Amino acid sequence: METFNGAFTIASLAIQAMLYEVTCFPSPGLVSATSSGAHKDMDIYTFIDSSVSLIKPLVLCAEAGFSDNSPKKIFENIRSIGIKGEEEMFKKTSGINTHKGILFLLGLCSAAAAKTIYEKKPFDNIQKVIKEMTEGIVKKELYSIDEGENNKELTHGEMLFLKYNTEGIRGEAERGLPIVFNFSKNFYKASQDLNKNDRLVHTLIGIMQYSEDSNILYRHSKKVLQEVQEKAKYIIAIGGMKSQAGIRAIKELESEFCIRNISPGGSADLLAATVFLHLIEEKMLEGFTC
Numbered sequence: 001m002e003t004f005n006g007a008f009t010i011a012s013l014a015i016q017a018m019l020y021e022v023t024c025f026p027s028p029g030l031v032s033a034t035s036s037g038a039h040k041d042m043d044i045y046t047f048i049d050s051s052v053s054l055i056k057p058l059v060l061c062a063e064a065g066f067s068d069n070s071p072k073k074i075f076e077n078i079r080s081i082g083i084k085g086e087e088e089m090f091k092k093t094s095g096i097n098t099h100k101g102i103l104f105l106l107g108l109c110s111a112a113a114a115k116t117i118y119e120k121k122p123f124d125n126i127q128k129v130i131k132e133m134t135e136g137i138v139k140k141e142l143y144s145i146d147e148g149e150n151n152k153e154l155t156h157g158e159m160l161f162l163k164y165n166t167e168g169i170r171g172e173a174e175r176g177l178p179i180v181f182n183f184s185k186n187f188y189k190a191s192q193d194l195n196k197n198d199r200l201v202h203t204l205i206g207i208m209q210y211s212e213d214s215n216i217l218y219r220h221s222k223k224v225l226q227e228v229q230e231k232a233k234y235i236i237a238i239g240g241m242k243s244q245a246g247i248r249a250i251k252e253l254e255s256e257f258c259i260r261n262i263s264p265g266g267s268a269d270l271l272a273a274t275v276f277l278h279l280i281e282e283k284m285l286e287g288f289t290c
Contacts, residue, residue, distance in 0.1 A: 006062070006288075010113055013276055014110050014276050015058065016275075017272045017274075018272050023044070027204055028264065030204075030264065037257065042096050046098055049092050050098040054103055056088070057084065061081055065112065065113065065114025070132075072132065074111050086103060101169060101269045102269045105177075105269050111133070112129040115129050123281045127176040127177065134174045138171050142167060160218060166212055166217065172270075184203055184274040191203060191241075206236055211266055212266070214265075215264060216263070
C-alpha cells in the first residue's frame with residue numbers, strides 16, 4: 001500500500017505539471033487556456049481529457065520504479081505501460097495525439113524519481129537513473145533503422161532522424177535531459193518572483209532557445225527551428241515575462257506562430273518535465289518516501 005501511495009503521489013505531480021503547461025498563456029503556437037494556438041484539431045478540453053486518461057499509466061510507471069529491478073529492466077517495463085497508455089489516450093481524444101511525447105518523458109521521469117526515492121538517494125540521482133534506463137536507445141532504435149523497410153510505419157522521430165540526423169527525445173533522454181537538469185530547472189527556480197502563469201511562459205521561452213524541437217522540425221524545417229531559437233534568445237535578452245518589451249514580443253510571437261502554423265510542442269513537453277522535477281525536488285526536501 002505504501003508503494004502505491006508513493007506512486008500515486010508521483011503521478012499526481014506529473015498530471016499537475018501537464019496541466020500547468022497547457023493552461024499558461026501566451027504560449028506561442030501552443031494550446032492554452034485562451035487559445036488553440038497553431039492547432040485546429042484540439043483545445044484545452046482535449047488536453048484535459050487526455051491528461052485524465054494518463055493517470056493510470058503514470059501511476060504504473062512510478063510503481064515500476066519502486067523496485068529492486070535495474071534501471072534497464074524498469075525502462076523495459078514502462079515502455080509496455082506507455083504503449084497501453086498511448087492507446088487509452090487516443091481513445092479519449094478520438095485519435096488526436098496530444099500527449100505521446102509527454103507520456104514518454106513523464107513516464108521516464110516518474111519511474112526514475114520513484115527508483116531514486118526507493119533507494120533513498122538524493123534528487124540529483126534521478127538524472128543518473130534516466131541515463132542508465134535509456135543507455136543505448138539511440139543506437140538501438142534510430143541507427144538501426146532500415147530505410148528500405150517499407151512495411152514499417154516510421155514514427156515522427158524516426159523520420160526526422162533520417163532527414164536531419166537529429167536524435168530527438170531519445171537522444172535527449174539518453175543524455176539525461178540536459179536542457180532540463182542543466183538549464184530549465186534552475187531557470188524556473190530563478191523565476192519564482194513571477195506569478196505562476198508568467199513563470200511558466202518565461203521558462204517556456206527559455207527552453208525554446210535551445211530545444212531541437214521535433215514538432216517544429218516535422219511541420220517545417222531546420223531553418224524555421226533556428227529562427228524560432230533566435231527569436232526566443234532575443235526575447236529572453238530583453239527580459240522575457242519580466243519586462244514590458246518582452247511581454248509584447250511574446251504576444252507578437254503568439255500571433256505570428258498561429259498564422260505560420262508553428263507549434264513548439266517539444267519545448268512544451270520539456271516545460272512539463274521541468275515543472276514535474278521541480279515539484280518532485282520540493283517533495284523530496286520535505287522528506288517524501290515510498
